[in-house]
Amino acid sequence: MTDTTQTIDILLLGSGGREHALAMKLAESPRCGTLYIAPGNGGTAQVGENVAIAEDDPQAVADFARGAGVGLVVVGPEAPLVAGVADAVRAAGIPCFGPGAAGAQMEGSKKFSKELMERAGIPTAAYGSFTDEEAALAYVRAQGAPIVVKADGLAAGKGVIVAETLEEAEEAVRECFSGAFGAAGSTVVVEECLTGPECSLLAFTDGKTVRPMATAQDHKRALEGDMGPNTGGMGVYSPVPIVTDDELAAMKQVMADAVAELAAEGIDYRGCLYGGFMLTPEGPKVLEFNARFGDPETQVILPRLENDLVDVMLACAEQRLDEVELAWRDAWAVAVVLTSAGYPGSYEKGKVITGIEDAEAMDGVTVYHAGTAVREDGELVTSGGRVLAVTALGETFEAARDLAYAACEKIDFEGKTLRHDIGLRALRGREAWA
Structure with a gap:
């Protein structure tokens, strides 16, 4: 013991x-x-x-x-x-x-992940995998648009292109094979374009037992109305109110099936498995698996977790997660990401940040640092594209959302940008995705 x-x-x-x-x-x-x-x-x-x-x-x-x-x-x-x-x-x-x-290939190789899903009978988008540009282009032309083109390996969140037209799809295939994503693009996965709201479900696992966390929904596009280029995430909330009980049960089953398949194939997976789902009319389907906590999902999930995180992580590492039951705060969490002007393109660094103490003085607010650094003179400055995630907890979704935005107003740095519509769509209900 x-x-x-x-x-x-x-x-x-x-x-x-x-x-x-x-x-x-x-x-x-x-x-x-x-x-x-x-x-x-x-x-x-x-x-x-x-x-x-x-x-x-x-x-x-x-x-x-x-x-x-x-x-x-x-x-x-x-x-x-x-x-x-x-x-x-x-x-x-x-x-x-x-x-x-071996287990990290769930994120490190989209081809590996898709093949494992196929073997485990996990619902996911139909796809083709290619190491030859002409074969990939022929597949894209046969399938038509919209279609999704993915560099197989790690590309810092930038190797996935949702192509609305055939021309965009062909350009994406050529970009992958051109070396734009380095070795990550030497194999290309082309998938059908699924429709519906997205939902993330993360789980703790020790390779045998699976303990799902709370649901979360990220906002990946840079601009309001889900416009503009994909980013690492502009805001997130937890839990996701539009998810039905049946959908949640199906997603939890997928997480268990994935870990069971890894174990059956001799892969000892201990840590966090992240399931990115699309809630399609046919039920939840997996968009991707990640081999670690999501960012910014972590910034709304962990504040709601009542367990001692050291205990949970040690239980995963020592394969005794069956001893642990997760407990969650009955609160809503909303996080708004403050970014440098120009992100996800080029941006300037070294801008002095003020107001974090004022924001954190508000009850229920935590400010998580992402792209920050402390200068030699002690000043806190920007050092990345995503600078801060301002998280607020509230008794209702609206209260948490209002508090998060009020806290964002307290914080300032030159070039501060943010989306003002984080969570708005979910407040309108499922028909907002119709």
């Missing part, structure tokens, strides 16, 4: 808003000793110790963890997982939250 009172030192990998949310939740635990974050950001520096380690260098991470006497390593982003960081950490005898390289 594991001692659930002993404090442990923890190493968290990553530098985004997701990692600030994870760091804050880990630091809340009475079991959390020293919390190291590599490389961290301006927000994580306030809850732990930022350390300079190459997060996607498996040996460097394992060596630091061993040398620092770390008792748990938590891997935030996908790149270190695909690089095999979790394998190196486990080989050093240290518990790790995050799948090994």
Whole structure:
């Protein structure tokens, strides 16, 4: 039996808003000793110790963890997982939250993920997979538009193109094979375009037991009305009011089926599995799986989680998740992302940020740092495209939404941009997607 009172030192990998949310939740635990974050950001520096380690260098991470006497390593982003960081950490005898390289293929290779779904009978979009440009173009022409073109590997959220016309689809295929996404585009997956609202369902798993989290819905487009280019996420809320009980049950079954199929194929998956779903007229279908917490979904899911996150993650790492039941706050959470002008294109850095303390003085508000840094003179400045996620909890969806936007007004930096319609569509009900 594991001692659930002993404090442990923890190493968290990553530098985004997701990692600030994870760091804050880990630091809340009475079991959390020293919390190291590599490389961290301006927000994580306030809850732990930022350390300079190459997060996607498996040996460097394992060596630091061993040398620092770390008792748990938590891997935030996908790149270190695909690089095999979790394998190196486990080989050093240290518990790790995050799948090994084999399991991380669920995100690292869209072809791998689609083939696994096929074997497991998981509902997903019809697709073709290609390593030859002419064959991919022929498939696109045969299928017609709208259609979705995806670079197979990791492309920092930019390798998915929803093509409304045949010309756009052909251009997307050529872009992938041109090397625009590096090695990620050497294999291209072409999928049917599903319709309906999107919904994310994340789950904790130890490779045997699956504990689904609360539903969330991200807003990926840069501009209001879901216009403009795709981004890493402009805002998010949890739970998702339009999801029916039957749809939720179907999504939970998919998560269990995916983990069971991984286990049946000899893949030991311990960590977070993220299911991105489209709620189609035929029922939920998987758009994609990710091998880690979502960003910005984490910033609305973790504030609602009542469990001790260190306990849950250790249970995943030590394959005793069957001992844990998740509990959730009966509150709504809405997060609005503040971005640098120009994002997701080019943007300037180094803009001084003010007003965070005023925002966090509001009851129910937490400001998660993503693209921030602390200058030598102590000033907090912008250092990325997505700068902050302003999260508010409320007794109703409307109350949480109003509070989040009121808090956004308190914060300022040159070039601050945001969407003002986060959650509005869901407030209108399911017919808003008709």
